[in-house]
Amino acid sequence: MTTTPAVLHLDAVSKSFGSNHAVRGVSLSIRSGEVIGLIGENGAGKSTLLKILSGNYRHDEGTIAVNGREVQFRGPADALRAGIGVVHQEQSLFTNLTVAENIEVNTPIGRGGINRLGLYNWRRLYADAAKALDLIGSHLNPRTRVSDLSFVDRQMVEIARAIRVSASSDTTPLVILDEPTAILERTETEILEREISKLRNIGSVIFVSHRLDEVMRICDRVVVMRDGELIADRRVDDVTEDELFRLMVGRETHAAVQSRRSIEPASSPVISIHDITKAGAYADVSINAYPGRILAILGTSGSGRESVARAIFGAESFDSGSISIAGYSGRHLSIKKAVALGVGYVPAERKTEGMVGEMPADQNIALTHPGSAVIGPFELPRRRLALARMWFEKLDIRPREPEHMLQDFSGGNQQKVVLAKWLNSSQLKALVLDHPLRGLDPGAGETVKAQIRSVCDDGTAVILIPDTIEEALDIADDIVVMRDGRISGVYDLGHDNPATLDLLERML
């Protein structure tokens, strides 16, 4: 035990919204150079705790001390001044501005690249930003516009900003990373993990993640939150992944991997893609999706697999070839046509394409296929609510309040609502899932996965863009691997048993 005061010390911090106690009596101490993992299911209070630390929320009870001094954050600016930089779960960069400006955005007037008159000295600003990037080992050009960066590079910019902000105060910087890897491809994640590990040389880190293996690799200590309380604080050496999972969900162990009894392909596919090509994205892609089977498309971020998935749903056009869905075949597939033919699509960009946040959850569910909730042009709110209640029960969507705005639900529960929107169709023939488990905690992930299986068993064809190879091997019946816009491997898991390494080789 060291005698230096903790960089950050929380004592019995609480915060409630109405009757909902989001954070209850959380006490936590972080020393300089420590990397702390913070895990918990969606809705466990992690986000609220982070928002208190970033100055976005004010806590009701308890004290927060930075370097032994008690602090009161009245806004995000106060937290920054105290040396706490946050990399939020949602990207929080100005995409229209350069890397340098994003990093230097909080530079006060009279310091760094901004003179006392408030005028910017761009050369100085670029140099300072380059220094901040250098500190975390990134070689990005500070003059690049953020909209032209990949996700992993954007995360690096966010980290550089958080470090820069906190380094300008006189305390050891504390960087909070809120699920920085949730939206990244596997390979990108590894790059980021490596960089995060290096941060301990500069300051302390709180690392929030759903991926337990990742937490075990990166962190020194792991704290677990459940129902707003901090229920465990363990050194990674003294704990196993299974134990963490159990602490987190309160259930015994990982749900046993169900052995799939693969249904043999039916005589005719629901979706048949024949040699579709789109210049610059993919070429000569042929895929058949059969009812009752899950087909996973693997590939890296440049493989074109997302574009293919979007083409099936009519959301992106293609140059040549044909897609036939349930007997209909045409070159000009539109979303409207695809939906009418019984195709559902769960987009990767949930917030912008999958849901209407400012609308209650029940209305979201009844949006595309209202079923019994409408008669002609008239909506029947009570039936709609009953319908929503049924889905909330079936998919375990929490809290059980379908009349609340969808944006107020946590990510995993939002995803379940998006899924329910399509499942509500009486004639769902195929479901296209673009990263359906992205950003979900293991518990929510299990429910969504189970639901995907059950939809599939009901005779729907599922086309899945998984986050990881493991996810594909776990859930799929067929695997198609894409590389640089072309199919590089096809497996029927009923007969073939590809190793992760084989799949990986075909991806790269």
Add this chain to the structure above:
Amino acid sequence: MVHKVLAEQVAGGMNTTAIRIRESGIERRARFRGLAEPLSLLAALVVLIGVFSLFNERFLTASNLQNVLTQSAIPLIVAVGATLVILLGSIDLSVEGVMGATGMTWILLSANSRGGADLGPWAWVIALGVALVLGVASGLIFTALKVPSFIVTLGMWYIGLGIATMLYGTDLLPRLEDEALSGWTSRITLGLPNSFWVALLVIGLGILVLRSTRIGRVTLAIGNSETIVRSAGLPAFRVKVAVFAIAAVLSGLGGILATVQLDIGSPTVGSGVLFIVIPAVVIGGTHLGGGKGGILRTVLGVFLLTILNNGLILSGVESSYQSAVTGVILVAAIVFAAWSQRDRLRVAK
């Protein structure tokens, strides 16, 4: 196991290179896209000038060009402010009202045919003060009460017009009786009309504010995402109010210059300016949603519209057709400008 880890490490390395190569391509293309838009605008301007000079020999004369510059000066000054407001993702429709109120205040406090006090330079200060008050009012109502800027400034337009009409009263037109100022705007200094020199100064200051001050940079940031601006602890509130204030003061300056040009005070001195300014900003390529664009592009947009207007008159297009023709060209130009801004599901709002 070792095998797998090794492969993933190799994979990671290879993939990074692939990403980097692809990215440098994206970067190059992005830079080209950034340049292509203003260049195509410049090309359109050249074509327009070419066509008009073919139709009419008087078009490409020094005196007509000076005429065009005089005509463009006031819209340019106002458009600098409008660009800032649109970069926020908001809009300022109060332009003509603010111009009227400021112009009337100014002429009644200067040497005019109705007599009254001649406050000289103080008339400028007070008149621009009126503009500032109107702008701050718009900004505060918009920001503090969270009323859409569209509605707030629409109201402010009529408030300004109302103030101007009250000042105008039922008396005779106030005529400017200042020898030195009469016709000052179109007088030529160093080859350019005086009002155009003022416009150049305003454009220069506008570019400085946008490129190199906190107000300008936060304006661009707000246009991108106000949520992020707030959570980063940046002064979103102050900047928004300041931008509306700047825009109103520039409208006011335009109003005074328009009054000088007209030689008489009139509540409707700004009539028609809004219809040049907003389309000019959009044609210039500044996104109506905010965050992207700039002042130089707007300058090109104003020139394009002023030259179009001037050329149509010189080419003898009947005035009854003129507004329809201008309207058609405007809509076409905006469709062209907005084409590249659609998102991937082609949603337009």
